[in-house]
Amino acid sequence: MDKLQEARLQINEIDSEMAALFERRMQAARVIAEYKKERGLQIYDAKREQAVIEKNAAYIKDPDIRSYYVRFLQDEMAVSKRYQEHIISGVKVAYSGIEGAYANIAAKQIFPYGKLISYRDFKAAYEAVERGECDCCVLPIENSYAGEVGQVMDLMFQGSLYVNGLYTLRITHHLLGVPGASGKDIKTVVSHPQALAQCAEYIREHGYQTIEYANTAKAAKAVKDGCDKSVAAIASAETARLYGLEQLDHDINESALNSTRFAVFSRVENKKVNTTGDSRFMLMFTVKNEAGALAQALNVLSSYGFNMRALRSRPMKDLAWEYYFYIEAEGDETGQNGSDMLRHLGLHCDMLKVVGHFSDEVILQED
Numbered sequence: 145m146d147k148l149q150e151a152r153l154q155i156n157e158i159d160s161e162m163a164a165l166f167e168r169r170m171q172a173a174r175v176i177a178e179y180k181k182e183r184g185l186q187i188y189d190a191k192r193e194q195a196v197i198e199k200n201a202a203y204i205k206d207p208d209i210r211s212y213y214v215r216f217l218q219d220e221m222a223v224s225k226r227y228q229e230h231i232i233s234g235v236k237v238a239y240s241g242i243e244g245a246y247a248n249i250a251a252k253q254i255f256p257y258g259k260l261i262s263y264r265d266f267k268a269a270y271e272a273v274e275r276g277e278c279d280c281c282v283l284p285i286e287n288s289y290a291g292e293v294g295q296v297m298d299l300m301f302q303g304s305l306y307v308n309g310l311y312t313l314r315i316t317h318h319l320l321g322v323p324g325a326s327g328k329d330i331k332t333v334v335s336h337p338q339a340l341a342q343c344a345e346y347i348r349e350h351g352y353q354t355i356e357y358a359n360t361a362k363a364a365k366a367v368k369d370g371c372d373k374s375v376a377a378i379a380s381a382e383t384a385r386l387y388g389l390e391q392l393d394h395d396i397n398e399s400a401l402n403s404t405r406f407a408v409f410s411r412v413e414n415k416k417v418n419t420t421g422d423s424r425f426m427l428m429f430t431v432k433n434e435a436g437a438l439a440q441a442l443n444v445l446s447s448y449g450f451n452m453r454a455l456r457s458r459p460m461k462d463l464a465w466e467y468y469f470y471i472e473a474e475g476d477e478t479g480q481n482g483s484d485m486l487r488h489l490g491l492h493c494d495m496l497k498v499v500g501h502f503s504d505e506v507i508l509q510e511d
């Protein structure tokens with residue numbers, strides 16, 4: 145037998161072993177896909193991929209081969225992601241608003257393989273998941289300019305869903321007109337009040353009239369349907385594409401940091417977040433009506449080493465002048481220290497629930 149034949153026989157043997165291993169790996173990937181579908185998690189997990197590569201590359205003794213093996217692992221995970229997309233494809237994702245609205249843009253980016261279903265408002269989208277009509281929903285919880293989204297906070301407090309992922313969408317506004325219009329033609333701009341406020345300086349400089357719409361996509365649709373060269377919408381580049389509008393001016397919002405945080409809600413809690421130090425969790429509670437109860441509750445978190453990043457209060461709708469509290473904190477509350485903290489915190493609360501935890505806040509780019 146010559147060397148070629150010998151090497152090919154070896155490869156045949158290795159490939160047959162690898163085929164069996166590949167099948168096992170893909171079966172594990174299927175389990176992961178189904179787990180993620182139930183919890184509204186993204187397939188791609190950058191940290192996990194990094195860990196897989198680091199751990200396995202270290203097994204390769206020949207330094208000449210190591211970089212090829214890293215490539216092999218990357219390809220293997222790309223195949224695994226394609227297979228998972230095939231399994232999850234059509235996962236039903238509820239969002240509020242119409243196509244082209246920012247919630248739709250965020251949902252599309254988080255679940256490009258999903259079936260996105262529009263609901264008229266936050267409550268309708270949230271309840272569609274509670275009823276089992278959708279697998280998860282994507283709702284805004286906070287805007288860097290306008291602050292918390294109170295209606296979504298209230299749903300989190302009263303409802304039964306969990307937050308297993310948080311995504312920040314950077315928002316860039318553009319001036320959008322009908323084809324053939326130019327900046328000089330524009331007299332009136334239409335958009336959501338927040339978008340108008342975010343571009344207030346630009347609008348003032350140009351002396352435009354403003355008209356408010358329920359969301360930026362509706363404003364864009366109105367411009368398209370109105371066919372009036374003197375009216376422009378303020379919305380995203382994606383909305384322009386969707387409604388066949390032209391960008392007459394770009395990046396017109398004042399703050400470059402304009403962004404909205406979207407949470408993905410699902411019926412199943414993602415019990416274990418990674419423990420690499422980037423975990424965060426969200427709590428909602430009411431405190432006992434006693435002097436110092438709130439201060440004591442807050443002290444419990446720090447005494448167990450959890451760093452509180454946000455504290456908000458909202459009125460309880462059915463009890464005048466009573467409030468519930470929302471906390472977002474850094475750390476992993478699923479371990480022993482976390483459950484001790486929650487037990488201790490519970491002593492100061494009438495009601496306490498963990499609404500969600502997630503490992504990393506993912507930054508989405510608008511385009």
Ligand SMILES: O=C(O)C(=O)C[C@]1(C(=O)O)C=C[C@@H](O)C=C1
Pocket residue numbers: 173176187188189190192193196220221224225228
């Ligand atoms: O571990 C996961 O979360 C997976 O989805 C599996 C897997 C892989 O094939 O190893 C695939 C995609 C992720 O980006 C990370 C890893």
